Amino acid sequence: MNKVNVDPQELAKFGELAHRWWDPNSEFKPLHDINPLRLDWIDKAVGLSGKKVLDVGCGGGLLSEGMAARGAQVTGIDLSDKALGVARLHLLESQLQVNYREVAVEALAMEQPCGYDVVTCLEMLEHVPDPASVVQACAKLVKPGGQVFFSTINRNPKAYVFAIIGAEYLLKLLPRGTHDYARFLRPAELSGCCRNAGLEVAEIIGMSYNPLTKTYTLGRDTSVNYLLRTARND
Numbered sequence: 280m281n282k283v284n285v286d287p288q289e290l291a292k293f294g295e296l297a298h299r300w301w302d303p304n305s306e307f308k309p310l311h312d313i314n315p316l317r318l319d320w321i322d323k324a325v326g327l328s329g330k331k332v333l334d335v336g337c338g339g340g341l342l343s344e345g346m347a348a349r350g351a352q353v354t355g356i357d358l359s360d361k362a363l364g365v366a367r368l369h370l371l372e373s374q375l376q377v378n379y380r381e382v383a384v385e386a387l388a389m390e391q392p393c394g395y396d397v398v399t400c401l402e403m404l405e406h407v408p409d410p411a412s413v414v415q416a417c418a419k420l421v422k423p424g425g426q427v428f429f430s431t432i433n434r435n436p437k438a439y440v441f442a443i444i445g446a447e448y449l450l451k452l453l454p455r456g457t458h459d460y461a462r463f464l465r466p467a468e469l470s471g472c473c474r475n476a477g478l479e480v481a482e483i484i485g486m487s488y489n490p491l492t493k494t495y496t497l498g499r500d501t502s503v504n505y506l507l508r509t510a511r512n513d
């Protein structure tokens with residue numbers, strides 16, 4: 280790869296808000312709300328305790344800390360220095376251990392091939408110019424047989440209405456401009472990227488928001504938000 284696979288405007292967006300990352304009533308409320316669900320799902324699949332885990336696009340560290348609290352040895356990487364600053368500061372409060380690094384996933388894949396039992400890359404692919412390159416790097420970083428988890432947003436009219444009009448304009452769950460529809464990925468497209476990278480898709484699960492109960496659930500509906508569980512098949 281000749282240039283870093285990053286959109287500086289995306290990093291700036293997250294950097295500006297980073298100081299509110301751990302406020303459960305801030306712009307990051309949706310991430311706080313979905314964190315227990317995704318943590319349980321990942322833990323059930325891999326048994327996090329004792330595992331060496333890489334969290335790609337870790338931001339302020341919600342998932343990284345959650346996995347560390349369950350006994351994983353976690354490295355979190357991101358390219359937003361502000362988000363990483365907040366993540367490091369929060370460790371003082373939580374007393375957990377996470378190794379945070381500002382490094383591109385593609386560069387880390389050259390440095391530590393097959394370095395991790397588990398790789399997570401959640402709510403990040405829709406913010407990068409070349410998601411396939413991130414998937415390739417994640418596949419290189421996991422050990423043969425190890426599992427890689429992705430989550431992102433589907434691309435179809437319903438996803439546009441729910442994830443952009445609904446979440447950003449009507450319910451105001453997220454700041455306007457958080458998401459760019461063109462960067463949403465259909466499950467078939469992401470599955471194709473995974474297969475090209477040597478990752479076998481083991482499970483695709485949907486995540487839905489109920490505006491009446493204001494709760495998220497995991498289930499069969501992958502039409503808006505969804506998660507993918509894959510395993511390196513060599």
Ligand SMILES: C[S@@+](CC[C@H](N)C(=O)[O-])C[C@H]1O[C@@H](n2cnc3c(N)ncnc32)[C@H](O)[C@@H]1O
Pocket residue numbers: 284285286289290293310335336337338339341342356357358359362383384400401402403406407
């Ligand atoms: C919506 S946040 C998700 C944070 C975390 N993964 C979670 O789900 O709680 C997206 C994160 O991706 C990061 N990001 C965007 N482009 C990136 C890139 N090219 N490399 C690494 N991180 C990136 C942002 O800085 C931000 O922290």
